[in-house]
Amino acid sequence: MTAPNELRLLPWSGPGDKPCYLSTDDPGGYMSRLADNIEAVQLGTASDLLDAASEALDNQGTSLDDMRCLVKELTGALRDVLRVATSRGHLRATCDPRESAN
Structure with a gap:
C-alpha cells in the first residue's frame, strides 16, 4: 500500500473538495481499515x-434522462476509482496518460 512515513491519500475529500491524507505506520489501524473498507x-x-452502463447501451429503449443520470453516476465512480488507484500507487504523478495520446 504505502511505504513507511508516506502519506496515504484517503478515499474521501475534505472541506472545499481538498484531498485528505493519513500519516500512519499501522496498516491495521482504525483509519487505515476504514479507508480500505470505503x-x-x-x-x-x-x-x-x-x-x-453495458446494459443501458445494449437497450435501445434507454431514455436520454436515464443515460444522463448514469453518466453522472459513472463520472463520480470514475473519480473514486482514480483516487483509489492514486492512493495505492498505481498512477505515477509525473505521467499523464492524456499527454502520450497526442
Whole structure:
C-alpha cells in the first residue's frame, strides 16, 4: 500500500473538495481499515455501474434522462476509482496518460 512515513491519500475529500491524507505506520489501524473498507465499497459501486452502463447501451429503449443520470453516476465512480488507484500507487504523478495520446 504505502511505504513507511508516506502519506496515504484517503478515499474521501475534505472541506472545499481538498484531498485528505493519513500519516500512519499501522496498516491495521482504525483509519487505515476504514479507508480500505470505503475503497472496497467504491470499487464495488464502480463495477456495478459498469454493468448497468453495458446494459443501458445494449437497450435501445434507454431514455436520454436515464443515460444522463448514469453518466453522472459513472463520472463520480470514475473519480473514486482514480483516487483509489492514486492512493495505492498505481498512477505515477509525473505521467499523464492524456499527454502520450497526442
